[in-house]
Amino acid sequence: MPVDQIGDVYVAGRWRTSRSNEHTVVTNPTTEEPVARVVSGDAADVDAAVRAAADMAATWARTPVPERCELVRRLADEIEARSDALTRIITTENGTPVAESAHAPAQAAAHLRHCAEVGPAVLAADIRPNPMAPGDTLVQRRPLGVAGLITPWNYPLSLIVVKLGPALVAGCPVVIKPAAETPLAARMLMDAVDAAGFPAGVVNLVTGGGRTGQALVEHDLVRKISFTGSTGVGRSIGEECGRLLRPVVLELGGKSPALVLDDADPAVIAATILKVSMRNTGQTCKACTRLIVPNTRRREIVDLVCDVVASAPVGDPFDPATFFGPLVSERQRDRVLGYQEIGRHEGAKAVLGGGRASGFDRGWFVEPTVFDEVTPDMRIAQEEIFGPVLSVLGYDELDEGVAIANGTPYGLAATVFSRDEERAAAVADRLEAGTIGLNHYGSNAAAPFAGHKASGLGVEFGVEGIEEYLALTSVHRLPRG
Incomplete structure (x- = not known):
């Protein structure tokens, strides 16, 4: 050619x-x-x-x-x-x-x-x-x-x-x-x-x-x-x-949180988590790649998210049904694979994915990955990966969840999930981020987009x-x- x-x-x-x-x-x-x-x-x-x-x-x-x-x-x-x-x-x-x-x-x-x-x-x-x-x-x-x-x-x-x-x-x-x-x-x-x-x-x-x-x-x-x-x-x-x-x-850059409150609607999470956390095969600066969940609902939400991510097609980006395409370059593919290995080495559990996508004899594809048992000090919870990798962190009290959400050098974006929008907005007021979505994540050409901190x-x-x-x-x- x-x-x-x-x-x-x-x-x-x-x-x-x-x-x-x-x-x-x-x-x-x-x-x-x-x-x-x-x-x-x-x-x-x-x-x-x-x-x-x-x-x-x-x-x-x-x-x-x-x-x-x-x-x-x-x-x-x-x-x-x-x-x-x-x-x-x-x-x-x-x-x-x-x-x-x-x-x-x-x-x-x-x-x-x-x-x-x-x-x-x-x-x-x-x-x-x-x-x-x-x-x-x-x-x-x-x-x-x-x-x-x-x-x-x-x-x-x-x-x-x-x-x-x-x-x-x-x-x-x-x-x-x-x-x-x-x-x-x-x-x-x-x-x-x-x-x-x-x-x-x-x-x-x-x-x-x-x-x-x-x-x-x-x-x-x-x-x-x-x-x-x-x-x-x-x-x-x-x-x-x-x-x-x-x-x-x-x-x-960003390492944005999606903070799930204890009253969050699972149907809303299921409908929006892909766009919130893995848009453009995770190659989005504002992607909320840390899913911070109450420990009382952790198993339920991890299972839900894994089902949603696993059902999103990986393949030819020219196929309108495809949600996850290849990463932009071999270098970026290797970077994401490296972070998947780092996560496992640090003790996180890959409950979905965790390696190269199977079924492709060429192309820079990786498996959409969900890590559970992630702690705030792990590199996969602190560093921007820029790929389809979602880290799940648990909290017991809301103050702890907010502290985890704010506990990185970044402050680009965030999402808060709750059935009570006033409660979600009150929590959003405590987050160190320039752009925050309530029960979804979007952007608005008429509203300022600005990162805080790093x-x-x-x-x-x-x-x-x-x-x-x-x-x-x-x-x-x-x-x-």
Whole structure:
């Protein structure tokens, strides 16, 4: 099977031959066959992209907000027009089951339209009387300038768009650096950008790995970095941005809890646990992979969860019935297998799964796994695995359950299960997490998404996500007349 050789980057409104001779092989995780060899852009490519964005910064900032928002709406339309193709690319390069990836274009379009809808109000200046002296102050919200957007492989379209929409509405031209493992959806997104009619240089794309991202973070003309990925890499980026006094958003890892109260409805748990804990084959930063249950109901809930997980099909991600596809790479497969072994070595009991999935002669498949008899100090209860591995921990008193839920370095997300929503909400108030679901887990483009503790800095989604790309300026005025 011939492998596409892709050697260009998207700079100043067109595809240009990269200056780099290095490439990354994009591999289909289901077949283990190469799909494409995509260029790993070097510092010269990054420089060209950043300078193209910087050349447009003043023009794009002066473009009336309604015009910027209209272009963002057109981009939403162009993404939807490519829905089928984007779905195929995401599943091919990432292994995301098509039942999941088929929603990505529509969700991306909805996010863009929301940004365009709320943008004018966010960007409007306001006048504030001065309580200390005569006169007033005009408070302006100005775009920061060139924004570098660095995104991971697990949601290769969605996690670009949640940064791109706010940046564009705010008036910031961008340089996108997608994950090396999954650059193809990002390249198709540039075709949509072109068709939407954005001025050349407003949106730029350079593919590559860590060195490409580092060149973007360190570039003198970049005024904002938004990164989604591991906490380890996020710390390094945060340190560099701190040295440069450069604003940064870091959406990082998680080890989120699903806290089951003693009155929880088993039917609700059964209906939602897969999405709460194992969406996208567990490759989701906000997945609630610690199931914290009252010991009085432990056996019942473990049996219930095992039945639900065991009944979810593992297989070809292009089959609409499949819930668990392959992991994105051989490296990620081996990482998950390693954590399964760590769990057994530490004394946890694999009551479901615990190894490679059987019946596949190729593809990076692992068994969906449920560990019981997990204690809070175990590595599988503390460290992000990023695969279909659920750890069950027990508690006797609710205070103990809350302490276990809060007992990791992370604070990204959580879920509380209870028949009594007021009681669940009261428990949610005690959890150290940026996003909490009651009896389910979801997201809302209109509500802020922000990690606490080692799960990150800054905000995405909502009007707050647009504000991340703006700088405040106060213009003080004397009384008229």
